Structure formats: C-alpha cells, structure tokens
Amino acid sequence: MTVSALTRPGERDRLVVKFSEIDWLFSFALCLIAGAGALMMFSIAGSSWEPWAGAHLFRFGVLFVVMVVLAMVDLRVWFAIAYPLYGVGLVLLVLVEAVGDTRMGAQRWLDLGPLGSFQPSEVMKLGIVLGLARFYHSISADDARFSWWLLVPVLMIAAPVVLVAHQPDLGTAMLILMTGVAVVVLAGLDWRVIATGLGAAVISVPPMVMFVLHEYQRKRIFTFLDPESDPSGSGYHILQSKIALGSGGFLGKGYGLGSQSQLNFLPEKQTDFIFATLAEEFGFVGCFSVLFLYAVVIFMALRTAALAHSHFGRLATAGVTATFALYVMINGGMVMGLAPVVGVPMPMLSYGGTVMATVMIGFGLVQAVRVHRYSEVTSGKGSFL
Amino acid sequence: MSEPSIFFTEVNERQGVFHRRAFLMGGLSGLGLLALTGRLAHLQLVEAQRYEKMSASNQFNFRLVPPPRGLIVDRNGVILASNRPNFRLLVAKDGKMDPEGTVKTLAHFVPLDAERQARLTKDLIRAPKRSPVSVMEDMSWEQFSAINVRAPELPGVTADMGEVRVYPHGGAFAHVIGYVAKVNREDIQPTGPNSEAIMLHPGFRIGRQGVEKAFDLRLRGRPGAQKVEVDANGREVRQDSEGDIPATPGAEIQLSLDADIQTRALEVMGDESGAVVMLDCRTGDVLCMASAPSFDANRFVRGMTRPEYQALANYERKPLLDKAMSGLYPPGSTFKPTVALAALEAGINPEVRIHCSGGWYFGGRTWRCWKPGGHGSQNMHDAIKNSCDVYFYQTALRIGPDPIARAAHALGFGQTFDLGIPGQKKGIVGSKEWKRKAVKREPVWQPGDSVSYGIGQGYVNVNALQLAVMTARLANGRKALNPRLVRSIGGKELPSGAAVPDLPFQQAHIDYVRGAMIAVANDVTGTAYRQSQLGLGDVMMAGKTGTAQVRSYDGVADRNSASVQWKLKDHNLFVAFAPYDAPRYALSVIVEHGGLGGATAGAPRAREVMRVALLKDPEIRARIEKPLPMPELTPDGLAEGAAPGAPVPGAPPLATPPSGGAV
Incomplete structure (x- = not known):
C-alpha cells in the first residue's frame, strides 16, 4: 500500500487499514513487559502457573484484545464520551463516599453485586485525561496560557483529587493531581504560573505532612527518610526491597534462586515489589532491559501524541502517557528506596487486574489516536453522537 | 509527495506549544528513567557486596547446638556422669502460630494432661519469639517419628534429638557430683559466661551442686552451630550441613573416688x-x-514435681544434706x-x-x-x-x-x-x-x-x-x-x-x-x-x-x-x-x-x-x-592365739561418754 493510496478519501476508515496503523512496536514492548511479569510470578510461585502467572497472562491477553478493539474506535467517539466519562467518574466517587465498602481502613471500593467490586478512582484516572483534553481542545492557546477559563480545569482536577484523598487514598489522589497538572502544562500554561505553582507546592509540603496527612501516611514518609531506624517495623519493606535489589548484582542470582523473594523476606513480592523480585533474579541486566522497554513504551506514546493532528488527541495521549510514566517512576523509586512506600504497582509487570485494565484501556485510547492521527475533531458541538 | 502538506495542515500556536512541552516531558521521563537506572547501578553494582551479605544473613541462620557436657569418671575411668540421647519435642513461637491450638494438637501425639497443657500454653505465650519451649523430653521412637512426619503441617513444632545428663550410679555420687538442672531466670546474667545465648537453649543444663556446679564452665564446652536456611517467618527450609560449626565437648573430669x-x-x-x-x-x-x-540425681535432671521434692526435703534423715x-x-x-x-x-x-x-x-x-x-x-x-x-x-x-x-x-x-x-x-x-x-x-x-x-x-x-x-x-x-x-x-x-x-x-x-x-x-x-x-x-x-x-x-x-x-x-x-x-x-x-x-x-x-x-x-x-x-x-600388739570368731571374754565393746559434756 502506498502513501498515496492512504490519501484516498475513506481509505483510512477501512478496518484493515486501521488495524495496520496500530503501533505494533509499542504493543510488542507491552507484551514483553507483561511476559516478564508472568515469568517472575512463575518463579516466585515455585515454578507454577498458579496462582499468579497464568491469571496475569490471561488478563493481559483479554486486555490486549480490548486495546486493539478500542484502537478501532473513532477519535470523535472518544471526544464525545470525554465529558460523560468524567461525569460518571465523579458521580461514582461521590457514591463511594456515601455507600462504598471499607477495606483495609480506606473507603475505595464500590460493590457492584454479582459483577464484583471496583475502584471508581480508576475510572477517574482516564476521565480526568479525557475531560481536560476535550476542554483544552475547545479553547485558544492564549486562553490556555492564562485566563479565567483556567478555573474550569482547576475545578475539574480539584473535585476528584479531594474526593479520592478523603477515602483516604493519597497515592491515587496524587496520581490524578499530577496527571491533571501534566495535561494543563502540556496544553500551554504560562511558565510564570507553573513556577509560582511549583514554589507554592514546595512551601506547602511540610505543613501538609504535619497537619493534613493521616498518622500512617506520615509514618511512611518518616520511614522513607530513615528506613534503617526501624528495620523490623515499617522500614522493613524498603530495607528488604533494597537488599533484594542490591544482592542481585550485575547478572542476578539466577531464575528461581532469589532468596529474598522465594523465602518471603520481600513483602508484596508479586504486586508492588515485583520489580525487586526481577532485580534479584536477573540483576542489573534484567532491570535495565525492563526499564528500556518502559522507555520504549513512553517514547512511542509521546511520538503518537506528537503525530496527532487534533489537539484533543494530542493532549489525551500525552495525559495517558504521563499517568503511565508516573506509575513507573513512583513504583521504581519506591522499590529502590527513593520514594515512600505507596500502593502504586509497576504497570504491566505487577500482578493485579485493576491497574492493568486502566493502563490498557488508556493505551487503547493512545492507539486510537495513532490510528486516527489524521482525523480532525471539530471543536465544540461538532460530534456526531 | 503530498505527505508534508498533510502534516502541516494544522500547524498553529497550540500545536507548537504542545510539541515543545511534549518534548520537555519526554526529556523529563528520560531523566527519570536515567535516575532510576543510576540508582539501580548504585545498588546493584557499587553496593552489591554489602547487600549480598545482608541477603545471606536473612537467608541463613545459625542455630546453636549445645555441646556434649564433659564426662565425670572415677579413678579407674568408670563413668559417673555421662550423656544419653534424648528425643525431644520443641515448640517455637512464630508470628502466626496459635499456642493453645498447637498444644492441643500435640496432645494427640504425646500424653499431656490438662494441667500441663495450660502451663505449656502460658510458657509459649510468655516465651520470646523463636526461642523454643520444650514440650516433652524422652519421647519414644514411635512418638518421635510420628511428630516428625507431621511437623511440616504444625508451624513451630520440631522434634529433635538432644542429649541429657545421666548418672548411671543413681544416688551413689549425688552429693559429690551434684546434678544439672534447667536454667532459671536468675541464672542468666548480663555479662560473663552466664550471659551466653546457649543458656536459653531448651536442651542446655546448668550445674547445680557439687562437681557439676563447681566445674560447670569446664564441663560445658563450647556450643556449636548448625547452618540452616530460613524463611521470613524463621521457619527452617533447608539444612546446610557443610556450614555447620561443630560443638566442642566439655572437659572430662576424673575424680579420685572409686x-x-x-x-x-x-x-x-x-x-x-x-x-x-x-x-x-x-x-x-x-x-x-x-x-x-x-x-x-537423675530426677533433678528431668525436673521434679513439687510433691517429689517435698518428700525428699521433709524426710527426717535429710537425704539432700551432704553429711x-x-x-x-x-x-x-x-x-x-x-x-x-x-x-x-x-x-x-x-x-x-x-x-x-x-x-x-x-x-x-x-x-x-x-x-x-x-x-x-x-x-x-x-x-x-x-x-x-x-x-x-x-x-x-x-x-x-x-x-x-x-x-x-x-x-x-x-x-x-x-x-x-x-x-x-x-x-x-x-x-x-x-x-x-x-x-x-x-x-x-x-x-x-x-x-x-x-x-x-x-x-x-x-x-x-x-x-x-x-x-x-x-x-x-x-x-x-x-x-x-x-x-x-x-x-x-x-x-x-x-x-x-x-x-x-x-x-x-x-x-x-x-x-x-x-x-x-x-x-x-x-x-x-x-x-x-x-x-x-x-x-x-x-x-x-x-x-x-x-x-x-x-x-x-x-x-x-x-x-x-x-x-x-x-x-x-x-x-x-x-x-x-x-x-x-x-x-x-x-x-x-x-x-x-x-x-x-x-x-x-x-x-x-x-x-x-x-x-x-x-x-x-x-x-x-x-x-x-x-x-x-605375727606383729606385736596382736593378742596371741586370738583367732577370728573365738569367744570374747569381758564386757561388750561399747564406748560410752559421760553425761557431763555439753553437746
């Protein structure tokens, strides 16, 4: 198929053409990361598909198909459902505040009866990106730089952040906040506002820590600052994780031979600390390879954002990428003792369906933007829905 | 080649800002990943040895092995105090075990009456984490193997073979040799030989009287250690017999007694x-x-019940006194x-x-x-x-x-x-x-x-x-x-x-x-x-x-x-x-x-x-x-002709003091 053929009207709407336009390198990198996760889960389960590795691969397979299907969805559909999705997310967050289940001291879960339960905050991770992207699609560059219009994105970000923080789930709230801020900055916020905001954030951190945070959250931060102060208590996770990493050395202890993970010294070895499991058995080489795959994913997604013709598509893709990159940074920092212990998994590598679903649906959006990168999305009410 | 024209149809200010900032974001992500890589390199390449040591100290534990107590022999080498094998049932408390349930389960294998069960449960709750409590000594081989087969399902339970002091002559040397007994809380001192960790081992005995007490430190020997691989709960996963440090037996003491x-x-x-x-x-x-x-003395080694001890202590001929x-x-x-x-x-x-x-x-x-x-x-x-x-x-x-x-x-x-x-x-x-x-x-x-x-x-x-x-x-x-x-x-x-x-x-x-x-x-x-x-x-x-x-x-x-x-x-x-x-x-x-x-x-x-x-x-x-x-x-001083068994004239040979002396 020649380039000229693609320029033919209607050619790009053909399903086969759309399918071929999917970013297969990007998808391959995702498969490799998920595969590495399953490999580690197989190892720590004592060479068994049960209970994690099999389920992990199955989930990934299903969600991969979901991603491909979503990639076929026209950008205008994404555009149309942007505000509704944000609205539903917000309603669900209010609902969870009213009737949600309390698990492990935090009200995060909404019981859907026979369908199981899920965390509305996950919907909001995607909702905030889509909502902000749609909003910025409609305003001019000048307005996006600095104007009264900016009160809208501020409110759009503040509402879910406050609700999630109140659950309390500080990790997710911070993630939503940082994703939202990333979109606002990418949309062209004035540098002076950014600088002021950064300054205010830095100044407000200590009083926030002292007066707003819960006791357990404060303790985590102090433990992070000095993990060896309480090696058998709350510093245990960080210390054991660092031991697993460091003892892996250059080439690792060998597959199935990581004493820290196999003998349960490493906490949450299949979820939040799976990167440490990998580091112990495959060493620096293994870690570097996986980080390289993450870099591939992030840069391919950013390339998609840069290629998109619609401002909505650009911002939505960049927002999803920002969420993903934040996951990697926060989890990586936590495992290596650079960030406090917060319940943020390593996307695709860690066991757990919720975050994987959020990320893969987000990547469905990214793929859709790539597939439909030449599509124009009319501003305002120009949608066909 | 109309591609470029498509590419730049929407070139506007918004796109320009976004491209610059997306580039910046890419740079920031790259920096972040680089920072992570740098940290990894620091941990895995620079400090690897330090963490390898910490990992090994997590993975391997040295379990103290009490040394065989020194023998006590008589002038001809006849053994007066030695050690015999003892099948022992131990329970160590770890994070998840339920002391009462474990003791109840063990009662199916070895005879434990209700009073003993209650006392063991109390002991277990009070015992420091991972320091084993002895449930039963001197199990039969059948009991020992039954427990050993079931041990993997019983958290904290181990049946092992230790040594116990034995006095083959029973009471004949009890006052001279004394006996050994379980370590009391008062025996453990903050410093010196009585501060050693082996004192807490359930198989360890301390000399209480006589030679056992006076030469306790010489008889003790030096404890050995067994290298075992443990999991995070302290449970033994594997033994590494090549890493064992053998115990040094205590010194043998020869008495002049016959x-x-x-x-x-x-x-x-x-x-x-x-x-x-x-x-x-x-x-x-x-x-x-x-x-x-x-x-x-063997009764003291095993630990005496109160009535048993009272019977000894209250007997008017005072068996516990060294006359x-x-x-x-x-x-x-x-x-x-x-x-x-x-x-x-x-x-x-x-x-x-x-x-x-x-x-x-x-x-x-x-x-x-x-x-x-x-x-x-x-x-x-x-x-x-x-x-x-x-x-x-x-x-x-x-x-x-x-x-x-x-x-x-x-x-x-x-x-x-x-x-x-x-x-x-x-x-x-x-x-x-x-x-x-x-x-x-x-x-x-x-x-x-x-x-x-x-x-x-x-x-x-x-x-x-x-x-x-x-x-x-x-x-x-x-x-x-x-x-x-x-x-x-x-x-x-x-x-x-x-x-x-x-x-x-x-x-x-x-x-x-x-x-x-x-x-x-x-x-x-x-x-x-x-x-x-x-x-x-x-x-x-x-x-x-x-x-x-x-x-x-x-x-x-x-x-x-x-x-x-x-x-x-x-x-x-x-x-x-x-x-x-x-x-x-x-x-x-x-x-x-x-x-x-x-x-x-x-x-x-x-x-x-x-x-x-x-x-x-x-x-x-x-x-x-x-x-x-x-x-x-015949030498002088011996009466002539007095053969053994000959009738003896005179009074019965009695030596009687007067009534005057103050006693």
Whole structure:
C-alpha cells in the first residue's frame, strides 16, 4: 500500500487499514513487559502457573484484545464520551463516599453485586485525561496560557483529587493531581504560573505532612527518610526491597534462586515489589532491559501524541502517557528506596487486574489516536453522537 | 509527495506549544528513567557486596547446638556422669502460630494432661519469639517419628534429638557430683559466661551442686552451630550441613573416688543416716565420700514435681544434706587418739597409770565412765584400747585445752580442705582463745570444759572428712597429706595433696597412739575387736570407736534401750585404717543416731567398706593370697592365739561418754 493510496478519501476508515496503523512496536514492548511479569510470578510461585502467572497472562491477553478493539474506535467517539466519562467518574466517587465498602481502613471500593467490586478512582484516572483534553481542545492557546477559563480545569482536577484523598487514598489522589497538572502544562500554561505553582507546592509540603496527612501516611514518609531506624517495623519493606535489589548484582542470582523473594523476606513480592523480585533474579541486566522497554513504551506514546493532528488527541495521549510514566517512576523509586512506600504497582509487570485494565484501556485510547492521527475533531458541538 | 502538506495542515500556536512541552516531558521521563537506572547501578553494582551479605544473613541462620557436657569418671575411668540421647519435642513461637491450638494438637501425639497443657500454653505465650519451649523430653521412637512426619503441617513444632545428663550410679555420687538442672531466670546474667545465648537453649543444663556446679564452665564446652536456611517467618527450609560449626565437648573430669568403694559404702549404710569417707593414706586421694541416705540425681535432671521434692526435703534423715562435708558431729571417743598425742607431746608419761572406778569426782560432780564398773588401773595404751573416759578426763585437765587444740589442728580438725567443691563446714576446735572470741556468754575456759574436751564432747565439732583426714595422717606417720577429690580436668592432672608440712609430732608418739588403735581392733579386749575382723589373713585393721551424745542423759535410766526415739539416740562413729602394719586406707564412718558405742553401728560398716578397698588393691591382694606366715611371726600388739570368731571374754565393746559434756 502506498502513501498515496492512504490519501484516498475513506481509505483510512477501512478496518484493515486501521488495524495496520496500530503501533505494533509499542504493543510488542507491552507484551514483553507483561511476559516478564508472568515469568517472575512463575518463579516466585515455585515454578507454577498458579496462582499468579497464568491469571496475569490471561488478563493481559483479554486486555490486549480490548486495546486493539478500542484502537478501532473513532477519535470523535472518544471526544464525545470525554465529558460523560468524567461525569460518571465523579458521580461514582461521590457514591463511594456515601455507600462504598471499607477495606483495609480506606473507603475505595464500590460493590457492584454479582459483577464484583471496583475502584471508581480508576475510572477517574482516564476521565480526568479525557475531560481536560476535550476542554483544552475547545479553547485558544492564549486562553490556555492564562485566563479565567483556567478555573474550569482547576475545578475539574480539584473535585476528584479531594474526593479520592478523603477515602483516604493519597497515592491515587496524587496520581490524578499530577496527571491533571501534566495535561494543563502540556496544553500551554504560562511558565510564570507553573513556577509560582511549583514554589507554592514546595512551601506547602511540610505543613501538609504535619497537619493534613493521616498518622500512617506520615509514618511512611518518616520511614522513607530513615528506613534503617526501624528495620523490623515499617522500614522493613524498603530495607528488604533494597537488599533484594542490591544482592542481585550485575547478572542476578539466577531464575528461581532469589532468596529474598522465594523465602518471603520481600513483602508484596508479586504486586508492588515485583520489580525487586526481577532485580534479584536477573540483576542489573534484567532491570535495565525492563526499564528500556518502559522507555520504549513512553517514547512511542509521546511520538503518537506528537503525530496527532487534533489537539484533543494530542493532549489525551500525552495525559495517558504521563499517568503511565508516573506509575513507573513512583513504583521504581519506591522499590529502590527513593520514594515512600505507596500502593502504586509497576504497570504491566505487577500482578493485579485493576491497574492493568486502566493502563490498557488508556493505551487503547493512545492507539486510537495513532490510528486516527489524521482525523480532525471539530471543536465544540461538532460530534456526531 | 503530498505527505508534508498533510502534516502541516494544522500547524498553529497550540500545536507548537504542545510539541515543545511534549518534548520537555519526554526529556523529563528520560531523566527519570536515567535516575532510576543510576540508582539501580548504585545498588546493584557499587553496593552489591554489602547487600549480598545482608541477603545471606536473612537467608541463613545459625542455630546453636549445645555441646556434649564433659564426662565425670572415677579413678579407674568408670563413668559417673555421662550423656544419653534424648528425643525431644520443641515448640517455637512464630508470628502466626496459635499456642493453645498447637498444644492441643500435640496432645494427640504425646500424653499431656490438662494441667500441663495450660502451663505449656502460658510458657509459649510468655516465651520470646523463636526461642523454643520444650514440650516433652524422652519421647519414644514411635512418638518421635510420628511428630516428625507431621511437623511440616504444625508451624513451630520440631522434634529433635538432644542429649541429657545421666548418672548411671543413681544416688551413689549425688552429693559429690551434684546434678544439672534447667536454667532459671536468675541464672542468666548480663555479662560473663552466664550471659551466653546457649543458656536459653531448651536442651542446655546448668550445674547445680557439687562437681557439676563447681566445674560447670569446664564441663560445658563450647556450643556449636548448625547452618540452616530460613524463611521470613524463621521457619527452617533447608539444612546446610557443610556450614555447620561443630560443638566442642566439655572437659572430662576424673575424680579420685572409686565407684566400687563408694557404692559399697552406700550399700552398707542401708537405711541409716550418716557418712562414710575413705582416703588413700599415701596420696590423700578421697576414695569414697558417701552421705546416706542419698537421692537419685537423675530426677533433678528431668525436673521434679513439687510433691517429689517435698518428700525428699521433709524426710527426717535429710537425704539432700551432704553429711560427709557439712554434717558436724561431736567426735566423741574418736577424739581420744588426738588427746593422747597432745598429752605425749606435752610430756605426759604414757606408762603412768590412772585408776578408773567407773567415775571421777571433780568440780562438784561425778564424771562417769561409760563402763559403770570402771576399768581399774589404766595406762595410755589401755585407756585408748578400752576407751576409758576417766583417764582422758584427767589427762585433758592436766594438759589444758591449748595443746589439744594444736594437735587437733595439725591432724586436720577445725579447717576446710581444698576439694574443689563447695559445702565443707569447718567445725569447732575449742581452745582458750577460741572460747574468748566465740562464747560471749561465758568467755573464760573452765576446767570442766577441758574434762569433756578430753573425750571429744563439748567445744569440739567435726565432720566425717576431717575424721578421715585425722586417721590418714596418724596412719601415714609424720608425712601429712591433704585430701584430693579431683584428679584431673580435661586430662590435666591436679597437684596431689602432698604439699603440707609434716606433722609436728615425734614419730615415737605417733607410733604409740597407732599401737593403741591397733589394739582397739585386734586385742580381744579392744572395744571393736569383734566387729573389726576383716577375715583377710594378716591384713588387719586398726581403729577407734566413738559415740557422740546428742542430749543430756541426766536422769535417763537406760541409754541403749530400743524404746528410745530414733532422733534422740547417740551418733555412732568409727575411724579405721588398714593394713595396720603398712597403712594404705583410712576411713571414717558416722552413723547418725546409730546407738551407743562406735563398734555396734560404725565398725561393721567400716569393715565392709575397708574389705572392698583392700581386695581391689593388687598389692594387698597378693599379700592375702600368699600363704599365711607362722603364728609366731605375727606383729606385736596382736593378742596371741586370738583367732577370728573365738569367744570374747569381758564386757561388750561399747564406748560410752559421760553425761557431763555439753553437746
């Protein structure tokens, strides 16, 4: 198929053409990361598909198909459902505040009866990106730089952040906040506002820590600052994780031979600390390879954002990428003792369906933007829905 | 090539800003990933060794292994204390286990009554994490294997094989060797050898009495360690036997005791309460040091129940007391050789006779001799042989207390010896100065004190060991010896008891007293003639009887009646050495409340114990087995023609003190 053929009207709407336009390198990198996760889960389960590795691969397979299907969805559909999705997310967050289940001291879960339960905050991770992207699609560059219009994105970000923080789930709230801020900055916020905001954030951190945070959250931060102060208590996770990493050395202890993970010294070895499991058995080489795959994913997604013709598509893709990159940074920092212990998994590598679903649906959006990168999305009410 | 035109159709300000900022975001992400990589490199390449060590210390644990406790053997290498294998059931508390449930489950495998279950549950809850509690010792093989098969399903439960102390002779050496017992909270000290972690091991035992206590640190050895791979809960996953550090067994301790003599001594004591001590006259080695009745030290190792302990502690014959070293008794007539020696040294002519009419009036009262009819005219030899009280009343009064005290000290009274084990009591040797210091109520030495001193009553108190030392020193001649109980520790010989100044007596005086003691046992009129016949040919015994009065007999008609309550009867003492012509073994026997006269209870027992020692000695044995010499060659001092078993004329050989002495 020649380039000229693609320029033919209607050619790009053909399903086969759309399918071929999917970013297969990007998808391959995702498969490799998920595969590495399953490999580690197989190892720590004592060479068994049960209970994690099999389920992990199955989930990934299903969600991969979901991603491909979503990639076929026209950008205008994404555009149309942007505000509704944000609205539903917000309603669900209010609902969870009213009737949600309390698990492990935090009200995060909404019981859907026979369908199981899920965390509305996950919907909001995607909702905030889509909502902000749609909003910025409609305003001019000048307005996006600095104007009264900016009160809208501020409110759009503040509402879910406050609700999630109140659950309390500080990790997710911070993630939503940082994703939202990333979109606002990418949309062209004035540098002076950014600088002021950064300054205010830095100044407000200590009083926030002292007066707003819960006791357990404060303790985590102090433990992070000095993990060896309480090696058998709350510093245990960080210390054991660092031991697993460091003892892996250059080439690792060998597959199935990581004493820290196999003998349960490493906490949450299949979820939040799976990167440490990998580091112990495959060493620096293994870690570097996986980080390289993450870099591939992030840069391919950013390339998609840069290629998109619609401002909505650009911002939505960049927002999803920002969420993903934040996951990697926060989890990586936590495992290596650079960030406090917060319940943020390593996307695709860690066991757990919720975050994987959020990320893969987000990547469905990214793929859709790539597939439909030449599509124009009319501003305002120009949608066909 | 229309592609570029499509590409730039929407080039506007918004796109330009986004592209710049997306580029920046890419750069930031790249920086972030680079930072993570840098941190990884720091941890995995720079600090890898440090974390490898920490990982290994997580993965591997060293479990302390108690060392085999040192053996205790007798002079011939017979084992007096050793260790035997013990199948043991241990439970260690870890994070997730339920103490009560575990104990209940274990009750299906081993017998645990409700009371024991409750106590174990309490112990488990109180025990520090991962320090095991012993549920049962000495399981049968069936129980051991049943538990071992099920152990993987029972968190914290292990069945292992340890060692437990065993005393093959039961109670025969209980007082000398002592016993080991579980470590108490009070035993653990913040510093020193009693602070070591091995103290907390459920298989570890600490020495509680005697040799076990005195040489505890030498007997302990150094604990070894077993390298095991553990998981995060401290549960053992795998053993790495190549990483084990072997335990160093404790030092072996050889005692000078002879198991056969000791066992025989305890046998002949039967149900009686008392002590038997035998020394080798030439070396000072303690061959036998028995206290009767004894107790089974193995019961203490296992841990005794309260009723069991009460039964021992409350028995009136006091099995827990070591009567050989810490039981003090008036020596009674066994003190007379000492007084005689003091008198000879003080210049008394032994041939000057004193008339005994059965009593002697002095100081406003009558001092009675044990023989109501009196002994008639007595020189010193006769007085010792017949144990005449009147002779010694008068002799002691003549020379005064201080020469007697000097002689008593020289012969070993009033002092303790360095046996290596605690528990000796000094006793009392009265003198003018001693009384001035010790008796506040009446500090001046009265002539009457000297009179009773002369027959070993009043201000004189000795133990069985001192009596044996006195006998050994008299028997050995001028060369004095100290008793030695521990021959070697860990193969290193301890000095023998030879480093003592010679006795400050003339050899002739010692010989005179010895001659009199030979007559006690071998003259047909001697007080212990009938009971002292060894039946070993010309190997014969010399001795001295004694009675230690435990109460005043004023107004008591019959001292030797069977109706007298056991606790009110006199102590019966006997000292002996043999062969009398070339002394080798010296012996003292004390039978508490054994009744009147050292010959009745003490001498027959001394004879039996002496026979064992003599028959074990190869030189003596050779002497016995060679043909008897002609009768005319018998040494002097032995009555001619007195064959063993011949009818004995005269009074029954009883040595009775008067009613005057303060006891």
